[in-house]
Amino acid sequence: MSEPTLRMWPSEFAQRYSELGYWRGRELTAPIRDQAKLNPNKLALIDSAGKSLSYAELDGAADRVASSLLAWGLKRGDRIILQLPNITELVTLLFGSIRAGIIPVMVLPTHREQEVSHLARGSGAVAYAVTDIEASYDFRSLAKRVRQAVPSLQKLLVVGETGGDPTLTSYSELVGAARDAAVVTDLDATSVALFLHSGGTGGLPKLIPRTHNDYEYNARASAEVCGFDDATIYLASLSAAHNFPLACPGILGTFIVGGTVVLAREPSPDSVFGLIAKHRVTVTAAVPTLASLWLEAREFDDADLSSLRVIQVGGAKLAPSVAARIHSFLGVRVQQVFGMAEGLLNFTRDGDPIDLVETTQGRPLSPHDEIRLVDDMGADVADQEVGELWTRGPYTIRGYVAAPEANQRSFTADGFYRTGDLVRRLPSGHLVVEGRAGDQINRGAEKFSSVEIEEYLLDHPAVREIAVIGVPDASLGQASCAVVRPVDAPPSLRDLKDFLRSRGVATYKFPDRIRIVDEIPLTRFGKIDRKRLLAESCTEDVSGPVASPA
Structure with a gap:
């Protein structure tokens, strides 16, 4: 499939972001190759089943997946739906697809045929990767129903058992037959690396195109702000199909600095606490409801969490009382994260006063994140007054794919994204989320x-x-x-x-x-x-x- 018509950054903005060093002209999997050369034996990835990969092994696995997908009949520019739990195969499929120039479409395990079919149609996906059975749900049947509904979707890949169905391809057999040779790509860093999905503010989820340039900066700058380094051990307990655990800094940010990623297949307290204790996790991320659940469970749990230094909380507004309990009861630092898959990220910083950490949703990641708070007429409001948040910058998209009405509604003529979030801005630059403008x-x-x-x-x-x-x-x-x-x-x-x-x-x-x-x-x-x-x-x-x- 040819590249869809995209609303990209105007040339003067692209030149500015490149000159500032935000955009480095590298494809998104290049940091894995870098780490494989610098620290080949360093542990890169481990999942809850105990399967682990060093950086050299991860790099090799990405190459094998890339060559396997190309041998399977996919070609550069094709789209593949990825709907998998947090397992090593999700990561190797993600990086292998990107390295081959095949564009992954990230789909949540909780999505069903309405959402998946919509995203498949909009992206023109030709392939769809699922697990076999997860949480008693048969994803193979879902994949076949979606294939019936979407004419472009022809190839189904299963991580696990195919059940003898000849219309399904086994991931292990496909990748196991691949030659162990490096895949050399000359991908344009201004092209789309992957598609995220929106939260669906106007109906079904929309496709969010993230380029190699902007998404690498998203992850790298987040890692810098959050103090990630090669000693970081990051636990991904939220679905890696979400932007938050994937690149804020998440999995990608950890790989960029040479740290280790631990994957939790599900975010229950028993699973999370056990993985933190076993692998000496230093950082993890949660949504507020999950953080509250962990707090409640911790009252009856004695797992050794002494390695944990930070819990990032985002996805929804965190109540100050819950933030205070995390500080006092768990004895770790809270970092509030407020952002969106379309781009803009805000973080509280390590040096922020405790009251700002507990009561605000942070301040923008990049010096070139442009922020406007506007009233119902689009006029700017003063600091401390509530307004709708509009933003543009080096990692905020300029438009969705295959959604002209949403683009008209969500983006201004001069490129600002209308987030729909109602916020106040403090004199310090920190934002306080007050609600949603929409429904x-x-x-x-x-x-x-x-x-x-x-x-x-x-x-x-x-x-x-x-x-x-x-x-x-x-x-x-x-x-x-x-x-x-x-x-x-x-x-x-x-x-x-x-x-x-x-x-x-x-x-x-x-x-x-x-x-x-x-x-x-x-x-x-x-x-x-x-x-x-x-x-x-x-x-x-x-x-x-x-x-x-x-």
């Missing part, structure tokens, strides 16, 4: 659009009208509530969940609560009055305790 729900740091779920549930035969809103929740940050005007007999919460499951919607998007109403209020412009709904509905948990949807 996105941030459930336990998994973001999705209320509009998307409303559109699905309007097809339910018992639903006449519906509004899905985010409501405050002590555990999740936000829970989702379905406010339903029924046709006749009202549906139950289980009815709505079963309906969404039948449509292949990711479970984290299922409503946590339900409220039956006679009328859904509208604004004077004829739109759902979400503010009024939030004030009047779902303030109490009418459906029982909130938990992860079944």
Whole structure:
């Protein structure tokens, strides 16, 4: 497939970022090659099953994957969906694809056929890599359903057992047959290295193109700000398909400085605490709900966490009280991280006063991150006043792929990305997040659009009208509530969940609560009055305790 039409940085910006040394003209896997030459026997990667790779072995594995994919019939510019848990094969497939000039599309393990099919169509993906069974879910069946729905998708790769299905290709057999020879590529560093996905603020997730230049800078600069070095042992417990654990600084940043990455297949306290103790982990990252869970579990756990010095927390706003508990109870430093897969990152720094660390979401990563806070009319607001965050810079994209309406809505004519986040800026430059300008729900740091779920549930035969809103929740940050005007007999919460499951919607998007109403209020412009709904509905948990949807 040919390269899609992309909104790239204007030439004057590209020249400036190159002259400043932000963009170095190197392909994204070059640091692995560097470390393989400098520290070939250094441990680069280990997963929760105990499988490990040195830098020389990781570099060789990336080459074998690259040559295997090319021998399989993929070619430079093709796209491959990667939907895998945190295992070594995710990393080798990621780097091998990039090295071959094949563009990975990063997909969460929690995504299902609606989301995966949408991303596959938008990217024109020709291949799709999955595990066999994870958390009792058969991803091979998912892959075959997506292949039926997306004409471009022809090749399915399985890490694990194929079950004897001749339409599935075994990763171990494919890569095991590859020649052990270096793959030499001359990739243009201004081209797309990989596609991330958005949180889906306007419906289904959008494709975010990250180039070799901007994403390498994203990871390298983050590693510098966070003090990563060759002694860093980073635990990735969040899905590596997320930007946060992948490159903020995450896995990529750790590799750039020659540290060691530990992969947790799932982020439960037992798994995470055991890996920290066993591998002497120094840094890990969590979303606020996960950090709170770790705090609760630590009261009954005696694993040796003395090596841990930093917990980065991002993905949603961290309550100051939780930050203080991490400091006092776990005895480690909290680093707040606020950013987005589209680009801009903010970090609290090691030298920041404790009150700023606990109450702000940090300040921008790059000296050339341009920040505007604007009112509803697009006029700049003063410091300390709340405004919508607009940004542009050396690692913030200029547009999505295959999403013209979203580009019109989300990017200004002069290249600023309208984030939709409402923030205040302190005189120190630190940002305080105050909420969202749109209708996105941030459930336990998994973001999705209320509009998307409303559109699905309007097809339910018992639903006449519906509004899905985010409501405050002590555990999740936000829970989702379905406010339903029924046709006749009202549906139950289980009815709505079963309906969404039948449509292949990711479970984290299922409503946590339900409220039956006679009328859904509208604004004077004829739109759902979400503010009024939030004030009047779902303030109490009418459906029982909130938990992860079944």
